[in-house]
Amino acid sequence: METTILKGKGVADKLNLVTREMIDNENLSPCLVVILIGDDPASEYYVSNIVKQGKKSGIEVRLQKYEMMDQPSLVDIIMQLNQDDSVSGIMLQKPLPKDIDEDFINNLICPDKDVDGFNPMNAGKLYLEQDCFIPCTAESVLEIIRHYQIETESKHIVVIGRSNIVGKPVANLFLHKSSTGNATVTICHSKTKDISNYTRQADILVAAVGKANLIKKEMIKEGCIIIDAGINEIKDESGKNIYVGDIDYQDCLPKCQAITPVPGGVGSVTTSILLSHVARSAKKMKKNK
Amino acid sequence: METTILKGKGVADKLNLVTREMIDNENLSPCLVVILIGDDPASEYYVSNIVKQGKKSGIEVRLQKYEMMDQPSLVDIIMQLNQDDSVSGIMLQKPLPKDIDEDFINNLICPDKDVDGFNPMNAGKLYLEQDCFIPCTAESVLEIIRHYQIETESKHIVVIGRSNIVGKPVANLFLHKSSTGNATVTICHSKTKDISNYTRQADILVAAVGKANLIKKEMIKEGCIIIDAGINEIKDESGKNIYVGDIDYQDCLPKCQAITPVPGGVGSVTTSILLSHVARSAKKMKKNK
Numbered sequence: 233m234e235t236t237i238l239k240g241k242g243v244a245d246k247l248n249l250v251t252r253e254m255i256d257n258e259n260l261s262p263c264l265v266v267i268l269i270g271d272d273p274a275s276e277y278y279v280s281n282i283v284k285q286g287k288k289s290g291i292e293v294r295l296q297k298y299e300m301m302d303q304p305s306l307v308d309i310i311m312q313l314n315q316d317d318s319v320s321g322i323m324l325q326k327p328l329p330k331d332i333d334e335d336f337i338n339n340l341i342c343p344d345k346d347v348d349g350f351n352p353m354n355a356g357k358l359y360l361e362q363d364c365f366i367p368c369t370a371e372s373v374l375e376i377i378r379h380y381q382i383e384t385e386s387k388h389i390v391v392i393g394r395s396n397i398v399g400k401p402v403a404n405l406f407l408h409k410s411s412t413g414n415a416t417v418t419i420c421h422s423k424t425k426d427i428s429n430y431t432r433q434a435d436i437l438v439a440a441v442g443k444a445n446l447i448k449k450e451m452i453k454e455g456c457i458i459i460d461a462g463i464n465e466i467k468d469e470s471g472k473n474i475y476v477g478d479i480d481y482q483d484c485l486p487k488c489q490a491i492t493p494v495p496g497g498v499g500s501v502t503t504s505i506l507l508s509h510v511a512r513s514a515k516k517m518k519k520n521k
Numbered sequence: 522m523e524t525t526i527l528k529g530k531g532v533a534d535k536l537n538l539v540t541r542e543m544i545d546n547e548n549l550s551p552c553l554v555v556i557l558i559g560d561d562p563a564s565e566y567y568v569s570n571i572v573k574q575g576k577k578s579g580i581e582v583r584l585q586k587y588e589m590m591d592q593p594s595l596v597d598i599i600m601q602l603n604q605d606d607s608v609s610g611i612m613l614q615k616p617l618p619k620d621i622d623e624d625f626i627n628n629l630i631c632p633d634k635d636v637d638g639f640n641p642m643n644a645g646k647l648y649l650e651q652d653c654f655i656p657c658t659a660e661s662v663l664e665i666i667r668h669y670q671i672e673t674e675s676k677h678i679v680v681i682g683r684s685n686i687v688g689k690p691v692a693n694l695f696l697h698k699s700s701t702g703n704a705t706v707t708i709c710h711s712k713t714k715d716i717s718n719y720t721r722q723a724d725i726l727v728a729a730v731g732k733a734n735l736i737k738k739e740m741i742k743e744g745c746i747i748i749d750a751g752i753n754e755i756k757d758e759s760g761k762n763i764y765v766g767d768i769d770y771q772d773c774l775p776k777c778q779a780i781t782p783v784p785g786g787v788g789s790v791t792t793s794i795l796l797s798h799v800a801r802s803a804k805k806m807k808k809n810k
Contacts, residue, residue: 335651352653356645359693360685362624364641386714394696396649404648404693407683407708416719418707419696425675430705 236380236490238459240372240500243379247504248289251511255290262514263292264321264347264507265313269301274465275325282323285503291510294319303332307340314342320514321347323506344516347509350397359404365509370401372501373438373459374412376492382436382457385414390434392447392478394421398440398461427451439478447479449487458484458491461498525669525779527748529661529789532668536793537578540800544579551803552581553610553636553796554602558590563754564614571612574792580799583608592621596629603631609803610636612795633805636798639686647690650697654798659690661790662727662748663701665781671725671746674703679723681736681767683710687729687750716740728767736768738776747773747780750787 255262264286266279279295286293296309313322322345328334338346343353349365357364366374377384389406393399399419406415420430421441428451431437436457439447444464452458462478477494485491492498544551553575557568568584575582585598602611611634617623627635632642638654646653655663666673678695682688688708695704709719710730717740720726725746728736733753741747751767766783774780781787 335649339651352645352649352651353642354645355648356641356643359644359648359689360624360641362628362641386712400648400693400696403708404689407689407710414710414712416707416709416713418705419692420705421696423675423703424705 233489235485235488238376238380238457238490238492238497240376240492240497243372243375244501244504246379247375247501247508248285251289251291251504251508254511254515258515258518260290260511260514260518261292261318262290262320262510263294263318264323264510265294265296265319266323266325267306267309268295268297268325269306269329270299270327272327275327279325282503282506286507286510289507289511291507301329301332303336306332306337310337310340314340314345317517319345320517321345321506321510323348345513347506347513349401349509355396355401358401361408361410365513366405366505367397367401368502368505368509369398369440369461369498370405371505372498373398373402373440373461374405375501375505376459376498377412377436380490382490384412384436387415387435388418388433389415389436389438390418390420390430391438391440392420392427392431393440393442393461394419395440402438402440402461437479441478443478444476445478445480445483447484449480449483452484452487454487455489456487458488459498460492460494463494463499522778524774524777527665527669527746527779527781527786529665529781529786532661532664533790533793535668536664536790536797537574540578540580540793540797543800543804547804547807549800549803549807550581550607551579551609551799552583552607553612553799554583554585554608555612555614556595556598557584557586557614558595558618559588559616561616564616568614571792571795575796575799578796578800580796590618590621592625595621595626599626599629603629603634606806608634609806610634610795610799612637634802636795636802638690638798644685644690648693650699654802655694656686656690657791657794657798658687658729658750658787659694660794661787662687662691662729662750663694664790664794665748665787666701666725669779671779673701673725676704676724677707677722678704678725678727679707679709679719680727680729681709681716681720682729682731682750683708684729691727691729691750726768730767732767733765734767734769734772736773738769738772741773741776743776744778745776747777748787749781749783752783752788 283293338350349367354364391403431451440461460477460479572582627639638656643653680692720740729750749766749768
């Protein structure tokens with residue numbers, strides 16, 4: 233049987249359509265403020281995509297770019313944006329300068345505008361199965377599962393990685409009493425001994441660890457489903473920079489039932505999730521006016 | 522080798538001592554308000570223990586007892602207690618009347634006074650590894666692990682149960698980068714197929730599912746450590762009401778390395794944890810005055 237390639241584009245297109253329709257039907261004027269500090273090229277590229285996609289979806293993306301920033305100034309900016317009724321969402325592009333306390337800043341962003349889902353209020357609601365903003369990469373994983381109608385109930389899902397933005401939220405979402413939940417979940421990470429012992433048991437394997445081509449075919453079960461949320465820049469044989477996931481795609485492809493490509497999988501859904509959050513926030517703000 | 526019995530009393534005594542010392546040294550006047558609605562005998566018994574232990578620790582426990590309660594009145598009471606500077610902690614004894622929305626009320630309690638750790642802000646901080654109030658039963662499990670110096674790093678910990686007050690917080694705590702964390706964690710629950718397959722792999726097994734004597738010796742690994750957070754009322758052979766855990770204690774005892782008894786294990790630590798939270802809250806409130 234041929235392996236199904238779980239491409240992200242169709243998932244993103246559908247999300248964008250829903251977002252666009254919501255904005256038009258409800259006559260919303262959503263605005264996302266993106267704060268970008270420094271000159272990391274990967275960040276600039278990612279943000280430029282948000283601006284472009286925002287335009288298509290009818291969302292104003294206001295890019296606030298700074299060469300440098302200290303914590304008190306950033307606090308002032310966040311507090312101002314929290315108060316500003318024209319702002320539906322605030323996104324703080326990472327990495328932040330080293331002397332800025334990331335937790336402190338995340339905790340300051342008003343939960344209603346925290347479209348990245350990094351504030352503890354949103355993290356807590358995710359965990360307690362209440363309505364909230366879910367971190368975009370984690371929600372992208374779930375959206376792919378939903379789109380391709382992958383059954384999760386009673387399945388053994390193994391998540392590799394325990395980051396606050398992918399591993400932990402994904403693991404918690406799979407425990408929800410929902411159509412993408414009710415799974416038995418194992419979380420592995422850098423301190424896990426004999427990781428193959430766990431990955432070989434997975435009906436669904438989710439990798440979000442940031443190690444290029446970590447998972448080989450010997451480490452997976454025949455017929456499993458693989459969702460690769462990793463994205464790692466490496467050099468190919470000719471010395472060219474390329475992006476690969478945490479899964480050795482070519483190696484695992486013949487053995488699994490379905491797999492997300494990298495790039496073109498999870499990563500191509502995240503911007504659409506983010507923008508859908510901005511539209512939802514605008515809708516809620518309008519209703520509460 | 523003889524099985525170690527992980528009794529709760531020594532753990533509780535030590536916690537009570539630390540709490541008492543903190544209150545005396547810092548000259549605190551901690552006050553816990555317990556709201557008790559209806560006449561559930563188990564709840565009354567539990568609460569009377571808190572009052573008694575509070576006295577010993579130097580914590581005023583103000584019991585507010587009501588025959589009945591509707592949601593708007595409860596909201597008023599919570600809002601008043603949130604504002605009241607003499608109140609360091611608010612505890613809402615469960616179960617609540619059926620027509621009261623538990624999530625809604627938990628979300629109202631000021632996170633700084635939410636000594637039960639049920640507010641999303643505390644849940645989110647737990648999950649993000651920030652300082653917070655941890656639900657008392659979950660913290661009791663961790664406190665036992667800490668007290669008996671049980672190694673968790675790189676161990677496979679299987680948690681049975683996905684409740685917001687025990688299973689999920691415990692599982693997340695074991696993932697922390699802490700001395701009681703860094704474990705590989707599997708979470709099982711009612712939708713798990715073939716639960717033995719997982720429990721037999723556990724180096725440490727934590728049961729918090731509320732099913733009397735669910736786990737038998739065939740389901741555990743030789744030499745594992747068992748923490749039983751379940752407490753179930755059943756009738757013994759003579760028809761007398763007794764309390765047992767989720768683990769069949771007598772059956773599993775010879776096969777495991779260490780085990781918590783029920784009663785006398787996890788349950789006998791929770792009140793001490795709760796009171797330590799009240800003292801911590803009083804200290805913080807005094808500092809912020």
